[in-house]
């Protein structure tokens with residue numbers, strides 16, 4: 001799915017109206033109907049209690065007014081408070097007139113703030129994508145009043161006060177919604193940790209925005225779902241053999257962290273690699289040969305950490321980082337790897353920390369190298385970010401400058417590409433916030449980068465998505481708290497099976 005800006009969303013709105021030869025009023029009715037259906041499917045009139053619609057002056061307020069009318073018609077107890085304004089959108093005015101007289105309506109005022117109890121269900125329709133500046137005055141007071149209450153809050157399209165594509169000034173008033181119900185395509189603001197407390201759980205409702213317009217609209221941001229990946233992972237060839245699927249090399253593990261090597265190795269083997277060799281210090285030999293007999297162990301002469309780079313010529317992808325530690329000798333191995341590798345590289349964990357401490361090494365990164373930092377590791381490679389939007393700017397600059405792919409890990413892992421695109425992943429769950437999940441991802445990505453039939457972009461997209469999806473399948477069995485990194489590996493097979501599509505021709 002594409003992620004559009006607020007301005008592009010508005011254009012999509014207009015293009016839809018034009019293409020259908022209909023009216024903005026009709027599109028508003030469609031959006032609000034989708035919202036009302038969403039709500040009424042989840043809350044019976046008795047459960048909902050008293051519903052209070054807060055309506056602003058624009059089309060977001062118009063959505064609120066249509067919703068109030070429809071809820072009333074469905075037997076819900078609903079009343080409306082309007083935010084006084086100098087001008088109103090045409091569709092707001094139309095729907096103000098259409099509101100049945102039986103629905104109580106009043107103007108908000110500094111002396112007329114509503115009583116809000118835990119039994120009140122508030123529909124926030126003050127502002128949506130048309131927000132052009134931080135809230136102030138009465139709107140800000142109302143939002144603070146709402147946030148201080150125990151009421152249940154559902155926002156239409158956006159939590160009011162939150163900008164769609166840009167950071168908020170600190171301390172500006174933004175509704176803290178339990179649910180945000182938005183239309184058609186996700187918004188950048190939903191994907192950033194700093195907005196989690198405002199957005200709550202978000203939901204997308206299709207409203208039939210014009211597909212051609214969306215297809216033609218240029219964007220640098222995508223939300224990666226199964227549809228976007230359809231057809232990218234081919235079925236294994238009937239006469240394929242282990243040579244067809246690449247020979248991966250992993251450099252992983254040090255004393256006390258051989259487990260990281262085992263996790264990455266297992267994940268790589270469960271992601272379709274043909275052959276796998278693991279370079280690990282001598283202390284890991286028995287562990288690895290026992291825990292993962294499918295992998296070949298190429299033991300470093302040093303007992304505790306990796307000190308020598310093996311011969312590289314037989315490998316189709318090389319992953320380095322999980323559990324390697326930050327010894328000077330290991331840094332030299334990394335530097336030699338960057339100088340000598342011809343195969344695609346995946347760098348994670350301490351390989352990234354070593355790069356951060358020795359930034360001159362960044363100049364050696366071969367083009368299309370894949371780096372997989374979490375935000376702290378990314379900071380060590382660049383600089384501390386002021387906020388999540390600034391972090392994305394740093395990500396774009398870093399990827400363009402070093403011609404590399406960066407998997408910035410998190411709840412919505414963001415893949416940055418050398419041409420400045422962002423791909424936000426849709427899979428995964430908080431259960432994956434557990435030691436070793438990242439090591440599993442390195443194994444997955446190393447396997448996929450070794451598939452000559454996948455582009456660097458597709459390998460990264462498939463790997464990140466599959467890792468999260470396997471975590472989701474695992475959590476269905478273990479629960480989120482019970483999930484450990486090895487559980488993710490067990491579900492990689494079914495995940496890849498789901499992703500394979502086999503067209504007839």
Ligand SMILES: NC(=O)C1=CN([C@@H]2O[C@H](COP(=O)(O)OP(=O)(O)OC[C@H]3O[C@@H](n4cnc5c(N)ncnc54)[C@H](OP(=O)(O)O)[C@@H]3O)[C@@H](O)[C@H]2O)[C@@H](O)CC1
Nearest residue numbers: 013028031058059060127128129130131132133134135157
């Ligand atoms: N696209 C879709 O898919 C569909 C979209 N739909 C709905 O339309 C919504 C967008 O509507 P919208 O463009 O009318 O903007 P909205 O958010 O109501 O606010 C604009 C008004 O607020 C004002 N204003 C702005 N900031 C302010 C501030 N800080 N403090 C005070 N005032 C402020 C601004 O005035 P101005 O900036 O010009 O001064 C203007 O008057 C969208 O979120 C969705 O709910 C659906 O109906 C159909 C499908």
Ligand SMILES: Nc1ncnc2c1ncn2[C@@H]1O[C@H](COP(=O)(O)OP(=O)(O)O)[C@@H](O)[C@H]1O
Nearest residue numbers: 409410411428429430432433435436437438439
């Ligand atoms: N709340 C979450 N939702 C989805 N995925 C998550 C969440 N928390 C962590 N993850 C995923 O788990 C992995 C954790 O990686 P990392 O921090 O490197 O762990 P480790 O260093 O312990 O292996 C990342 O792929 C990240 O995207």
Ligand SMILES: [K+]
Nearest residue numbers: 124127158160
């Ligand atoms: K809103």
